[in-house]
Amino acid sequence: MSISNAEWEIMRVVWAKGRTTSNEILDILSQKTDWTSSTVKTLLRRLVDKGYLATEKVGKSFVYSALLTESDSINAQADGLFSKFCQRKHVAILEHLLEQTLMTEADIDQLQALLLSKKTEAVEQVPCNCTPGQCNCQEHVHILEEVTANGN
Template sequence: MAKISSAEWEVMRVLWTKGGATSTEITKILSTKQDWSASTVKTLLGRLADKGYLTSRREGRTYLYQAILNEEEANLTAVQEVLSKICLTKHGHILERLIQQTPMTEEQMKGLQDLLASKVSVERVQCDCQPGQCHCASHVEEEI
């Protein structure tokens, strides 16, 4: 999956929300947050189309853009990309912090509790870093 820039992500969020939109609609929606011209939005749409993340269909004098990329999959991929840069032994702590900082409904909390109750723990989380990339001490044992 080709990387989506922050600007492209803003456009994709509009397409995911609306299901489809013209460049004019996207520009109008983002105008309160971004100071982008219509040509900037069209450039971003072109890049996203080139990456295979959206389609366009001519409707009269305009084009209707629709996301091909699934929002949930894109979100998961983005989070996995960030976590892949961090020692696996630190993921649990990061998840704890994210849960503390994230507002949740009772239903969402119940879902997390059920997930945790059914999750099978491991005796020890194995570091996946190259030796010298982290302080978890997993590599000290390997080097001996």
């Protein structure tokens, strides 16, 4: 299931606090949004319905906690993004992300170590994972030519 941008704002507060109430979320997010209590409660209800948040009644309030880790959620979002593009374009996306990302020397060292470990798994050419007609890689050029020649 996907999480809307507004729901991400809520989830970020829940991950940061661990356990929180709608009033705490509203207080924090009032610094960047003009949401009402009703808006926050609607978003919380959606996140509970989607299975991202647990709720517990404590006195007159409800306390919310995440059922998914922030890391797992970020990874799922990244996987979803990358699944939309040809595998052969993934490195270009990573290059763009690296160019735009502020990093410490430790971050760079960690990425360099990961890249070195990936060398043992390196392939000669990344296979295209697209349906013919969705990209222009060489794997599909002859298929597109055949389809066009046959008038299909």
